Amino acid sequence: MTRRCELTGKLPMAGQLRSHAENKTKRTFRPNLVNVTLLSEALDRSVKVRVSAHGLRSVEHNGGLDAYLLKVSAEQLSPQLQKLKRDLVKSKAASAA
Numbered sequence: 649m650t651r652r653c654e655l656t657g658k659l660p661m662a663g664q665l666r667s668h669a670e671n672k673t674k675r676t677f678r679p680n681l682v683n684v685t686l687l688s689e690a691l692d693r694s695v696k697v698r699v700s701a702h703g704l705r706s707v708e709h710n711g712g713l714d715a716y717l718l719k720v721s722a723e724q725l726s727p728q729l730q731k732l733k734r735d736l737v738k739s740k741a742a743s744a745a
Contacts, residue, residue, distance in 0.1 A: 653679055654726035655703035655716070686713045688732065690739055695732060 651660050658679040665673040679700040687694050689712060699707075710716040717725070717733045718740075725733065 651678055651681060652698075652726075653681060653700035653703045654697045654729055655699050655720070655724075656706065657724035658700050658702065688713050688736065690714045690736055691732070693732075695728070697726070697729065 652658065660679065661677045663675060663677055665675050667673075679702075681698050681700055682704065683696065684699050684704060685694050685696050686699075686707065691714075695713070707713055707716045710719055714736060717729065717736055722730050722733055
């Protein structure tokens with residue numbers, strides 16, 4: 649399992665630790681991933697995802713999982729969330745018609 653946020657697509661980054669003597673040591677900066685169950689109110693379904701803390705804040709800022717999925721592009725989402733987004737768009741179109 650890769651260390652990748654399923655909502656934002658954040659990946660580990662490489663960098664260096666720098667000591668007071670300016671010695672360089674390689675290290676990785678990993679995203680703060682959390683296993684979370686998010687609720688889709690439009691579909692009445694819960695989804696277990698592995699999300700970064702930044703991604704979780706983005707969901708809350710946009711007003712929930714449904715609003716976030718409708719706003720974000722499908723390329724950065726995981727396949728599981730891409731399917732959820734397609735179902736969400738279908739249900740919105742069916743309710744509008």
